[in-house]
Amino acid sequence: MSGSHAGKRAAVYGASSGMGRATALALARVGADVAVLARTEDALEEVASEIRGIGRQGVAISVDIQDAAAARASVDAVVEALGGIDILVYATGWNIPGRALELLSSSDWELMQRTNLWGLYDVTQAALPALREAGARVVVISSAAVQMPDMSGVAYQSTKHGEAGFVFGMMHEEAGNGIRATMIFPGLTETPMIDRRPAPTPPEMIANALQPEDVAEAVLFVTSLPARAYVPELVLLPAAIQQR
Numbered sequence: 001m002s003g004s005h006a007g008k009r010a011a012v013y014g015a016s017s018g019m020g021r022a023t024a025l026a027l028a029r030v031g032a033d034v035a036v037l038a039r040t041e042d043a044l045e046e047v048a049s050e051i052r053g054i055g056r057q058g059v060a061i062s063v064d065i066q067d068a069a070a071a072r073a074s075v076d077a078v079v080e081a082l083g084g085i086d087i088l089v090y091a092t093g094w095n096i097p098g099r100a101l102e103l104l105s106s107s108d109w110e111l112m113q114r115t116n117l118w119g120l121y122d123v124t125q126a127a128l129p130a131l132r133e134a135g136a137r138v139v140v141i142s143s144a145a146v147q148m149p150d151m152s153g154v155a156y157q158s159t160k161h162g163e164a165g166f167v168f169g170m171m172h173e174e175a176g177n178g179i180r181a182t183m184i185f186p187g188l189t190e191t192p193m194i195d196r197r198p199a200p201t202p203p204e205m206i207a208n209a210l211q212p213e214d215v216a217e218a219v220l221f222v223t224s225l226p227a228r229a230y231v232p233e234l235v236l237l238p239a240a241i242q243q244r
Contacts, residue, residue, distance in 0.1 A: 004224040006031035010087040011078045016043035019141050020091030022212035023219045033057035035078040039064050065092050065119035072126040085130040087223050090120050091141040099153025109155050116159035135178030137223040140167050144187040180230035182222045186215050187237040208240035
């Protein structure tokens with residue numbers, strides 16, 4: 001797998017923690033140069049430093065994905081730093097404590113749409129020339145809530161369904177330009193987002209949850225395939241929880 005990633009130029013959004021961070025480091029370990037993007041500068045620089053410690057180019061780019069102009073400008077910064085984009089991973093995601101429909105405010109609804117869905121649109125559209133030039137792989141890390149509605153809330157689930165529609169539509173439009181796009185739908189994963197749940201997650205569930213590194217391995221798989229093949233979607237579930 002490392003041979004297919006050697007020298008590739010990857011941009012990972014949402015790379016300051018969780019699945020994005022694990023994915024950025026995994027890509028570096030198999031030979032990719034990686035731009036890491038999120039809002040938290042200190043955490044980003046730590047990830048970029050780890051990437052450089054692996055022996056690959058690591059670039060930290062701070063961006064507020066809710067700011068459309070900043071999101072689009074971040075793509076230019078990636079291209080300037082790396083020279084192009086072979087792999088684009090959108091792992092940015094957010095949820096709120098007051099997620100039930102009866103509690104959901106219009107401002108929180110807008111926040112969720114802007115972060116999870118509009119940010120994906122801004123980044124991908126801005127990156128389209130670079131993605132076409134490279135025949136790039138695009139991976140969006142979503143949620144298994146798309147297949148199995150849960151208590152993640154209507155705002156979160158609507159954005160995750162929207163991500164899927166966006167990616168599948170883009171693949172239909174851009175396959176002829178060499179772009180391959182994949183949705184990854186992870187089940188419960190031990191990330192900082194667990195702490196934002198309205199009620200605490202039982203410790204036994206957390207103990208059996210996926211780890212961010214599991215999702216990173218899935219990203220490595222779908223981005224290692226030759227151009228003649230692609231995975232439209234990949235559902236990744238914690239086996240112990242799913243068996244119940």
